[in-house]
Amino acid sequence: MFNDPLFFNKLAAAIIGAALIAMTAAFITSFVYQPKMLEKHAYSIDGGTAIANIPKGTPIPVGPETIMPLLAKASVSSGQKVAKKCTACHTFAKGGKNRIGPNLWQTIGKRQAVAAGYGYSSAFKKLKGNWTYAELNKFLWKPKKYVKGTKMSFVGLKKAKDRASLIAYMRSLSDNPQPLP
Numbered sequence: 001m002f003n004d005p006l007f008f009n010k011l012a013a014a015i016i017g018a019a020l021i022a023m024t025a026a027f028i029t030s031f032v033y034q035p036k037m038l039e040k041h042a043y044s045i046d047g048g049t050a051i052a053n054i055p056k057g058t059p060i061p062v063g064p065e066t067i068m069p070l071l072a073k074a075s076v077s078s079g080q081k082v083a084k085k086c087t088a089c090h091t092f093a094k095g096g097k098n099r100i101g102p103n104l105w106q107t108i109g110k111r112q113a114v115a116a117g118y119g120y121s122s123a124f125k126k127l128k129g130n131w132t133y134a135e136l137n138k139f140l141w142k143p144k145k146y147v148k149g150t151k152m153s154f155v156g157l158k159k160a161k162d163r164a165s166l167i168a169y170m171r172s173l174s175d176n177p178q179p180l181p
Contacts, residue, residue, distance in 0.1 A: 064141035068181055070164035071133060079169025082162050085154070092173055101152070106174040107131050108167070123149035133181055136167050 004010075067074075083092060089101040096103040102115035112127035112135075113120045124147055129135060139146040140163045142156040157163045171177050 064137055064163065065160050066134075067137045067160050067164040067167065068133065070160060071168060071180055074161075074164040074168035076165075076169050076172050078162075079165035079167070079172075082157070082166045083169055086166075089152075089154075092170075094173075094175075104170060104173065108133065108136065108171050108174065109178040121149070121151055123147050123151075133167060133178075136170070137163055140166060 086092075086101075086104070089099050091097055091099060091103045092105060093103070094105045096105060098115065098118040102118040102120075108131055110131055112129055112131055113124040127147065131139075140157050143152050143154055144150055144156075157166065171180075
């Protein structure tokens with residue numbers, strides 16, 4: 001069998017021939033069989049069950065859930081682990097240098113977009129508030145939603161526990177940490 005000098009050529013021809021037959025069959029079948037689209041679904045699917053008894057007309061909250069109850073129990077060491085995602089662009093040390101993003105030492109309680117020596121984008125310059133626990137929670141949930149037009153590539157932290165831990169860690173990065181709410 002392997003002594004035949006054309007064995008591998010025959011094997012390749014068989015594989016290619018089978019593929020051509022399959023492709024031709026699929027092509028012909030697409031012309032022969034033309035499905036009809038139904039006007040109504042054959043099976044109706046129930047809309048599901050309500051999770052909570054929310055009165056009709058009540059707006060559904062859009063945004064992150066509050067982390068205030070989690071902050072008291074949040075782990076600074078867990079927050080430090082979560083913060084590793086940020087170290088590609090930010091530093092956390094006192095007097096640390098700005099990178100792609102500003103240094104994040106003593107952020108909580110500080111005015112937004114005012115880190116010394118950092119050139120903020122026009123989207124960030126429009127922010128006028130302070131970095132409170134609630135504002136950081138919103139920002140860390142979805143930065144691009146919080147600061148429309150930012151070039152920041154970080155997609156955010158979906159888990160409230162991760163946001164609470166990161167904020168607890170950031171709170172510890174201060175000579176005079178802000179009191180918990």
